[in-house]
Amino acid sequence: MNRNTIVSNGTVFGIWPLARSMPVVGGLVVITLVLVQPEASRGLALPERVAFWVINVGLALAALYAASWLVLPRLMNRLPGWLPLLVAGVGGAALVAPVGVLVEQLLPVSLRPLEDGDDWLDAFAGRGWWQAVIGEFLESTPEILGFWMIVNLPFLVSRRSGSDSPDPDDPDSRPTDLDKSEASRYAEAARAEFIGRLPEALGKNVLAISSDLHYLHVYTDRGRCMILGSLQQAAEAMGEVGLRVHRAHWVARRAIVKIVKNGNEWSCLLTNDLKVPISRRNKSTVAGWFGHSTRIVSVRKGDTEAA
Numbered sequence: 001m002n003r004n005t006i007v008s009n010g011t012v013f014g015i016w017p018l019a020r021s022m023p024v025v026g027g028l029v030v031i032t033l034v035l036v037q038p039e040a041s042r043g044l045a046l047p048e049r050v051a052f053w054v055i056n057v058g059l060a061l062a063a064l065y066a067a068s069w070l071v072l073p074r075l076m077n078r079l080p081g082w083l084p085l086l087v088a089g090v091g092g093a094a095l096v097a098p099v100g101v102l103v104e105q106l107l108p109v110s111l112r113p114l115e116d117g118d119d120w121l122d123a124f125a126g127r128g129w130w131q132a133v134i135g136e137f138l139e140s141t142p143e144i145l146g147f148w149m150i151v152n153l154p155f156l157v158s159r160r161s162g163s164d165s166p167d168p169d170d171p172d173s174r175p176t177d178l179d180k181s182e183a184s185r186y187a188e189a190a191r192a193e194f195i196g197r198l199p200e201a202l203g204k205n206v207l208a209i210s211s212d213l214h215y216l217h218v219y220t221d222r223g224r225c226m227i228l229g230s231l232q233q234a235a236e237a238m239g240e241v242g243l244r245v246h247r248a249h250w251v252a253r254r255a256i257v258k259i260v261k262n263g264n265e266w267s268c269l270l271t272n273d274l275k276v277p278i279s280r281r282n283k284s285t286v287a288g289w290f291g292h293s294t295r296i297v298s299v300r301k302g303d304t305e306a307a
Contacts, residue, residue, distance in 0.1 A: 067091035
């Protein structure tokens, strides 16, 4: 199999990072809502309807992204996969509710949909600011949560059930005062549990792992894929075979071809041609792996690696 092979597990995003995927998905949602013309945008002309949904969908996606960043890294792999996503979805709806009320008050009259005021929720929301926030939350949560769970459904479906191996993310299963042999067995079990979550087509030779909110981009010598998880937990599972060289990147030591210095910016060039940045605090550690060997290369700004 070619090392550039992509295994997406039937995911919505494939290998796209969320920063690129979310705007694309948001754009498709906006187009759909503009064409369908649901009750929420009743009475608005086409340009105003587009602006209305761009604002509301944009707020929802931003809130979901923020809630995921706050919630999921702490809960992922400690609870059933659907539960952290559910918490993040509800959290996103809770974050967007007060902002949505504020934005609605600031919108020009031309962008405000017609309201008949007959609905009990509208009557409740009209009693005061906190009632308006609760009303906004109750009204928006089903749509936001439904969208969020549908987006993540392929990952939930493809998530493999846990094995009988010790769970490295379970505090009760972490070793405390173990001898070296027991600690070694635990480390091997933790690494096997993580690698076992990868598609079989990618093999077991993990070269690098990059975080993308609550997803991980995992690179092997056969290709790459995305799975649910946090980088901290993945780095702990992989143990001493590599290092978290950056806040968002882990690399296997054996995968590094050379270290490239470009001014104050350092990066690792891996055997799969992937270039991974090195954070400032990890420069000395990574450089210490190779000393002053030819694997450390300095280039000037504007020069190519080949130079």
